Amino acid sequence: MASTTSGDVVPSGCAIFTSIPDLFFIPEFVFGSLVWILVASTRVYPDNPLGWVMFVSVFCCLFTTLWFFFSLCGANQSDVWPALDTGYHFLAAVFYLSASVILAYVTVLKGWGVTVDSRGVVNLVPLVGEGLKIYRLDIAAVVMSHVSTLLYFLHAIFSAIRWKRA
Numbered sequence: 001m002a003s004t005t006s007g008d009v010v011p012s013g014c015a016i017f018t019s020i021p022d023l024f025f026i027p028e029f030v031f032g033s034l035v036w037i038l039v040a041s042t043r044v045y046p047d048n049p050l051g052w053v054m055f056v057s058v059f060c061c062l063f064t065t066l067w068f069f070f071s072l073c074g075a076n077q078s079d080v081w082p083a084l085d086t087g088y089h090f091l092a093a094v095f096y097l098s099a100s101v102i103l104a105y106v107t108v109l110k111g112w113g114v115t116v117d118s119r120g121v122v123n124l125v126p127l128v129g130e131g132l133k134i135y136r137l138d139i140a141a142v143v144m145s146h147v148s149t150l151l152y153f154l155h156a157i158f159s160a161i162r163w164k165r166a
Contacts, residue, residue, distance in 0.1 A: 010081045010162075016071045021085070021158035024151050025068045031148040032061045032096075038141035039103070042134045046116065049102040053145070056099040060092045060152070082163035089156035096149040103145050107138040 016022040036057035044050045067088065070076050076085075113125045127135055 010071070010076050010085060013072065013074055016068075019162075021089075021155050021162060022071060024155040024158075025064060025071070028064050028092075028148060028151045028155065029061065029068070031144050031151060032057055032064065034144040035099075035103075035141050035148060036061055038137050038144060042137050042141075046106065049106055053099040053103050053141075056095045057145075057148075060095065060148070063088065064092070082159065082166055086156055086159040086163050089152050089159055093149055093152035093156050096145060096152055100142065100145040100149050103138070104142045107135070107142050110135050110138060 011019045011022060016025065036054070039050060039053055039057065044054060067085075110131075111127070113127055113131075115123045115125050117123065125131060
């Protein structure tokens with residue numbers, strides 16, 4: 001793979017498919033969308049922490065798509081884009097890390113059968129039927145969320161290397 005470190009600082013057009021940090025766009029989009037789909041396909045309960053997970057997955061999916069199309073169309077040729085690229089992907093990595101930890105914690109509680117109703121009463125419910133299905137979907141969402149965190153982190157590191165070489 002060719003890394004774009006000389007000449008154009010940030011590649012545009014089809015060159016984004018041959019540079020190391022930009023190759024992460026498609027997997028980030030795919031795994032981030034899977035987090036969004038898997039969490040949304042279950043009951044988003046409890047609302048508060050899983051609402052953050054949904055926000056992060058939707059935000060990162062939309063902005064990564066925009067970033068990808070800006071790069072593909074060549075709108076990223078200003079001198080400020082390498083810094084923005086690094087900053088955005090680092091922020092996305094931090095967001096996804098926080099969402100991954102929250103999602104893993106909620107999933108562990110669901111695995112133990114712990115539920116909290118609207119009055120704050122803690123109940124222990126065995127995992128059977130629909131509860132087991134939701135638990136398995138949450139496990140898949142946790143895995144996809146951690147993979148997304150890794151991809152955004154790697155993209156941020158390689159973008160920072162590209163930015164500093166320019």
